Amino acid sequence: MTGADVLLLALGAVAVGSGVLVVTTKHLVRAGLYLVVCLGALAGDYLVLTAELVAWVQVLIYVGAVVVLLLFAVMLTRAPIGASDDLDRPGWPAGLIGGGAGLGLAALLVDAYRWTAVDLPEAGTAERLGGEIFRGWVLPFEVLSVLLLAALVGAVVLSRPDIGRTAPARGTEAR
Amino acid sequence: MRPVIPYVTAALLFGLGAYGVLRRRNAVLVLMAVELMLNAVNLILVTADTTVRAALPHGGQVFALFVIVLAAAEVGVGLAIVLQLYRLRATVAVDEVPLAEPPAVVPAEVPATVGGPADPRDTDGREAR
Structure with missing residues (x-):
């Protein structure tokens, strides 16, 4: 058990x-x-695993943006403040499938890796990862940017009620 | 570094995410559980990046970044759908969505069903313009 192991155990x-x-x-x-x-x-885990850039992007995008979006959704759907009793469905199929997936995968990975130790590679800094992305992964990167644009346009179209269904009728009604 | 520790963490997180997706009724909580599953996959990718020596170094971390971007796109579209569902039905319980109902009925039913929460639609419409 090295210091990295202890940190990984605690953060996990x-x-x-x-x-x-x-x-x-x-x-x-x-x-x-x-x-x-x-x-x-998990961002701390990434830092211990020497994935610096991924850790900071995780903090920026997940903690900064995705969770804020989720909290906005909680607010906009007028969720009750305080405990609510009707959040759950009957539990046994979910427990069966979730527990089966989690424990099965854990058993598989424990069997594959046992208690072996590996050396940590050189850190994934922004410079090194940027070089990798723009040298080896340029095409997926660009496709991903197009996908992000399409998703944002789709979200805008979905959330505007005056686009898509009976546009002229709704327009006259609005004005 | 023992790679089995983060691997087992990721497997347990994935199981928790699957459990949450199947257990929760509220659509926002279902999305949170999906985020847990995506993060488990990210942790697997970053850990595999340290254990596997690939031809292109740091491929796992690049993939983790790609998955983070995909998750951002997913949560944006997902929340748009959830808000639209709330506007039409005034509920976000996923097991109360009538899947068998033909979609043509939905606009005719809107005023009767929504009634009270008509103002979120108005405020959102104003914001959109």
Whole structure:
């Protein structure tokens, strides 16, 4: 057990523990805040695994943007403040499938890697990863930017009620 | 560094995400559980980047960045759909969505069903313009 192992164990325990709270808590807003703890612990994991850029992008995009979007959605759908009892469906199929997937994958990976140790590679800094992306992965990167644009346009079209269905009738009604 | 520790963490997080997707009724909580699953995949990719020596170095971390961008796109479109569902039905419970109903009925039913929460539609419409 080196220092990195201890850090990985602690951060993994924090991530799994707050993940359990995300899927079991009765408070909608608290689920979002536990998600912040979980994603932060994962960012710490990435730092220990020498993935610097991924860790900071995780903090920026996940904790900064995605969780804020989710909390906005909680607010806009007028979620009740405080505990609500009707958040869950009957649990046994979910427990069966979730537990089966999680424990099965864990058993598979434990069997594959046992207690072997590997040396950490050189750190994935922004410079090194930028070189990789713009040398080896340029085409996927550009396709991804087009996909992001398409997703944003799709979200705008979806959230405007005056686009798509009976546009002239709705337009006269509005003016 | 023992790679089995982050691998097991990722497997357990994936299981928790699958459990949450199947267990939760609220669509926003379902999206949160999907985020957990995507993060588990990211952790697998970053850990595999340290254990596998590939021809292109740091391929796993590049893929993790790509997955983060995909997750951002997914949550944007997903929340747009959830808000539209709330506007039409005044509920975000995923097991109350009538899948068998023909879509032509939906606009005719809007005023009767929504009634009270008509102002989120108005405020959103004003914001959109």
